[in-house]
Amino acid sequence: MTPQDGTRDLRTGSGTPDDTPHDTPQTKVAARRPATASSLLGGIGQARHLGLVVALVLLAVVGLVTVPDTFATSSNFVSILALAATIGVITVGMTFVIIGGGIDLSVGAIMALASVWATTLATQAYGPVVMAICAIAVGTGAGLLNGFLISYGRMVPFIATLAMLVAARGLAQRMSDRRTQLVQPDNSALVELSTTRVFGLPLLVYIFALVVAVGWLVLNRTTFGRRTYAVGGNPEAARLAGINVRRHTLILYALSGLCCGIAAILIMARTTTGSSTHGDLYELDAIAAVIIGGTLLTGGRGTIIGSILGLLIFTVITNLFILNGLNTSDQLIAKGLIIVIAVLLQRRSLNTPT
Amino acid sequence: MTPQDGTRDLRTGSGTPDDTPHDTPQTKVAARRPATASSLLGGIGQARHLGLVVALVLLAVVGLVTVPDTFATSSNFVSILALAATIGVITVGMTFVIIGGGIDLSVGAIMALASVWATTLATQAYGPVVMAICAIAVGTGAGLLNGFLISYGRMVPFIATLAMLVAARGLAQRMSDRRTQLVQPDNSALVELSTTRVFGLPLLVYIFALVVAVGWLVLNRTTFGRRTYAVGGNPEAARLAGINVRRHTLILYALSGLCCGIAAILIMARTTTGSSTHGDLYELDAIAAVIIGGTLLTGGRGTIIGSILGLLIFTVITNLFILNGLNTSDQLIAKGLIIVIAVLLQRRSLNTPT
Amino acid sequence: TSNEPAAAPSSAAPQATTAGTDNDQPGEKVVIGFSAPAADHGWIAAIAKNAEAQAKQYSDVEFKPVEPTNDINQQISAVESLIQAKVNALVILPNDGEQLNQVARRATDAGIPVINLDRVFPDKLSYRTWIGGDNYGMGVAAGHFIGDRLKQAGVSNPVILEIQGIATLPLTQDRSKGFADALKTYGFSVTAQQDAKFTVESGTQVASNLLQAHKKIDAIWNHDDDQGIGVLAAIKEAGRDEFFMVGGAGSANAMRDIQADSGVLKATVTYSPTMASSAIKLARLIAQGKGMSDLVEQQVPQSITLASETITKDNAAQYLPLGFES
Amino acid sequence: MSDLLVMRGIVKQFPGVRALDGVDLDVRAGEVHCLLGQNGAGKSTLIKILAGAHQPDEGTITFGGEEVRFTSPIAAIKAGIATIYQELDLVAGLSVAENIFLGHERARLGFTRRSGMNRAAAELLGRLGHGEIKPTTEVGRLSAAGMQIVSMARALSHDVRLIIMDEPSAALAHDEVANLFRVIRDLTQQGVAVVYISHRLEEIREIGDRVTVLKDGRTAAVGLPARDTPTSRVVSLMTGRDVEYVFPKRPAPGAHDGRPEVLRVEGITVPGHVKDVSLTVREGEIVGLAGLVGSGRSEIIEAVYGARRPVTGRVLLSGEPVRPGSTTRAVRLGMGLAPEERKAQALLMNESVGRNITIAGLGKYSRLGWVDRRAERQEAERLVRTVDIRPPDHRRPVRTLSGGNQQKAIFARWLVEGRKLLLLDEPTRGVDVGARAELYAVIRRLADEGVGVLLVSSEVPEVLGLADRVLVLREGRVIHESDARELDEPRVLDMIMEGSAL
């Protein structure tokens, strides 16, 4: 047997020297509190997200103080949600993949490819429904290929999905001939996902909410979700408990691809285009949101709610900066600082008995 | 075995079915297999790098067949090495960090910041030596900050260095007022690192070679290097053995920052400028090279030689594309495929008993 | 020049006049190397295509493009490889003129004439000829269009927004400066400025936040028509129409919108990728030692700046054939 | 003899658990002091405090006459206390020599002196009777027993006055244990004191001088003479009741003869491990596999379970072929496995005890993939009680359980209904006497309910006492098969050792 196994499993962070077991007594506090009941039964585990909520509240306060007229308007909230929607859908898939012990660098590229494929004139001839189906099929297909390379080709996820990133962007460029493909007027029903509002919210926000809700249910209430934690936490144990780890892993990447396909629909609706440039660097943003949300990069632990909170923090930061008319350089510096503060707050909330 | 094993501890290969941990205990007390002495002494371990070498050879054959006149010229090799030098230096630091169980996303941004800081008019007034020292100091300082956040602030490395990435780019933009800063004619000695040749090779290639050699020695022949494997492979064991895991981790990130500082000198020499845009996405390239080179993303295992071979594969691919004048989209698609093939080859060479 | 709209056939890759001048008769065989940033953007894609299409026109030109890249380090290597291949002329659109200056200088020193396209090298010894658009002039044109229109409408203290392309490019800063200078002549200034990344998606994101920040807007200048598609989508999504917008570069799509006059986009200021076709022509002439037949000079001039023209509803039909597809 | 070490009133509080509640320990120079207690009694916690790996909340430690406070492992090492931890604490990617000298490498100007270290390592290994382990071998390539030897060599590499050994024999085979005892005697003769922890009570009698018993974080007895205290007394001190180290009653020989075969293995071969092994398990029958470490027992179990592909032969469960390579199918067909390495192969460390128990039987508490969480919880609660996990809280993170209780949780995983065959690989490793007896009872009860059991254990008495039928293995072959009652320990040992010296 391996000498590390014991300690390996106990680590909460990847490589943080202090997440080593000897810290267990302090860092694991949250896990052992009453919150445990919900966390272990897959609940929303409030305590564990306290730091994120506090960070969001602080940002809101900053917004209220600096730009009271524009920040706290309903149209601004709608705008924040609409901005978060596309990458939010991707973040849901990413959460599954990371909890399952993997990583997916190809999300942005897959979304781009799906948007391009769905907006070729050939596809567009069949109308918006087929376009949507096309985007989803392309996304899921690419995800399956990722999963296949990783599960059955035994490639390291980082490398397999990096290869997919590169290849999917290339294919998207080739298909689109490097042009931005407009959604044709006949298919404007697709664009209406972004322009039509129901109870004040654009349809795409409902799609986002639906994906989050379904993702949460699958992760917390189904055998598939339960097995995802096992597969990510200890794949060998999962295998010996009778879980088909390979097939499961395959499905996880397909799921992430599916989310990319849905995201492609949203981005087509928002920008009225398909383009090989869509989703640039989404992978970093989505991974960052997932990790800030408390999911372990090593797998086996994490929540969808945390990821979405993490994403909202990023979206609100950008929104606040633009509302305040700050330039990009300052935005970047402040963003770096805020990430650090959010994480330290989060740690504190985990350490402090609730 | 599980698909992700490549990334999990003990593994020598990535997820080879016959390496499953459960067959360990039954075997004799002594070595299960004739251990490759070289691999454990961290040497150039031929066997473990066979796949990489084969991939490189195949690429060379492609070069010889498709562009015989231009590929196998000495000037082309020089060009490949010069291209690899900057990111190569960063890859050395990254190898340390990843073996030590961490990750550093901020390398490109730190390099950019160091190049900007070293090329401000204020710094340039002191001449090329001070510029070089400045670049190194800025790089090391930023690395120390990373290390501090991770070791003592207990932040997950992914997030801490992501924050640094964002903030360092912002700071670099602010310092340079988003302009490209030229190395002044007075300081052209710095530029000569790229233009002056000794035995046909530009000086910066020697710097690259020196960094690789020193990195190799430190990793394989010093207590610091050997402890890096312990800190990454089993931090609890390292702690119980009396190693100051926090301080060690701090130093690892400082080392990576130092490499970014050196890389900044090389990029200034090559481009004659300091700029906030330097090193964009270097983090992905460097991490990819390290992982293709056989270092586990979970730490505890890996070699510098492997990383450099991984990097060379990427560089030669690019070079071949340039020489063959392929169109971009096809290049990207081909690159994706080649990554997959290289990795599969590498797996095969690990599976074959040597 | 050969860029007269009338002379150009349809489509985004306007070809040179094929008949007429002696210069187009096959001459000495020349190899032209070409290096540009990665084609992840309609304008840049048009540049690459125009260059290639132009080269195909000539039986005496061998076109040698290298992998487009957005990484300086790689572009340097790419150009180095062209120098090694001893091409007869080099057409370079650098990611950053200053950063590629040294390698261009090396090419020149090696006796290879460099035709600098668009983003300029700081050192005149690094290139034989520069051809590019007038970035400052673009800003000026946009500023005048907006200034005029607002003056005529009698608006005082207007809210004018500016959406830049990549903020770190010198050309962006030139454009902004021209814009600000022109507005100043009307006593106006830019209310808020944000940069997008020349992509549709970042255009949408930046615009939708800006629209939240400013409840009433009078005019927007968006530097780039490619990202403009995203900006327009965000405007439509927000259901806003109290202002008008001016684009940049001159994509066919933008021109069609302007012509239709159905939305907020009222004009765009050109920065035409046809300059790539011209650059190839110039490279061939220089390599063959010829001059430009419309000029008296024996040699190709040292620099050629295209004028930035303002396209409005009135002249859109005339310019449309020159527009590039996003 | 004066006391080398005196610990007084040690208290250690973990969130929610008072692991130690005023423990005393006295150790004399040159003695082997055994520390006994049930799983979770606090033994490992106590010695981690002594080793500087944990800080006590209260209490004093006097070592060599001075009051000390070890704030880090290095402080304890410097004072002359070396520790062999229960969980192996080696670095797989480093060589044997590098592991032995980790943290106190021999170096000049930061450069390691590899030849010097290799030579010193070879010497230490030789002293431990394992000169065949090469100092340059990568530790990841060693067997568990090999790693245990390396841990021991590491402890010896320090200049020590006290060595702590936390269940050092758990991963060792018979002859290895004898070897270990030789080393311990060597050490004590030089005046070194040894604190020895083990659940194998017969070892205590053989090697121990005095015994301290912990129960529920308190000292139940201090300094009993190891040889003169009856085992029954020790056991009752540990458990608080009288537990007999007895095996449950088994049915008469031949009772299973007419019953259907649950498992049929036909001539499987796993290169390098198993050669042409055939066996059967009938309903309600417990079949034991005896053999040395390395004789191929786990490989047989894995092949049966579909976790490993044999090159020849086949495996049938109730007549249905098991698909090689698919554990999923094995589970579906009704098999369960308690693997040898619980941390690496069975536990989900991030999860609660309950979820560790229910993971393999999720289909039972779910419909169309939807988990019925109430049913799941009730089942978890029931099973926690059935195997008597302490503390009996299914929501507690499994990582906070003691080793033995973790093993019970894995056991519970397979106590869902519908299992036809249980594969138990070293099911009582690291499990205390009290719990053992309970596990034996559970195993027999399951068999009585019709489940077939294939049992692997390195403890020959366990195989002989629990199984109905025993197969003796040597070097991957079945060399003997008979009813368990026809065999006794010396005979089995004879069979499995014969020729093994070669």
Ligand SMILES: Nc1ncnc2c1ncn2[C@@H]1O[C@H](COP(=O)(O)OP(=O)(O)OP(=O)(O)O)[C@@H](O)[C@H]1O
């Ligand atoms: N890091 C920890 N966090 C919380 N509780 C812990 C931790 N370590 C041990 N415990 C608890 O302390 C108690 C004592 O555990 P310990 O490991 O010392 O028992 P042990 O006597 O060594 O048992 P075993 O014989 O099974 O090894 C147990 O209840 C255990 O659950």
Ligand SMILES: Nc1ncnc2c1ncn2[C@@H]1O[C@H](COP(=O)(O)OP(=O)(O)OP(=O)(O)O)[C@@H](O)[C@H]1O
């Ligand atoms: N992803 C998976 N990995 C491994 N095994 C799986 C997986 N999905 C299903 N199974 C197997 O299928 C069996 C039943 O699984 P699950 O609960 O998902 O569906 P089900 O039991 O068939 O549905 P229902 O309870 O509604 O009849 C399990 O025993 C499990 O071995």
Ligand SMILES: O[C@@H]1[C@H](O)[C@H](O)CO[C@H]1O
């Ligand atoms: O100068 C060009 C164009 O103006 C375009 O808008 C973007 O790319 C730049 O290089």
Ligand SMILES: [Mg+2]
């Ligand atoms: Mg213990």
Ligand SMILES: [Mg+2]
């Ligand atoms: Mg079911």
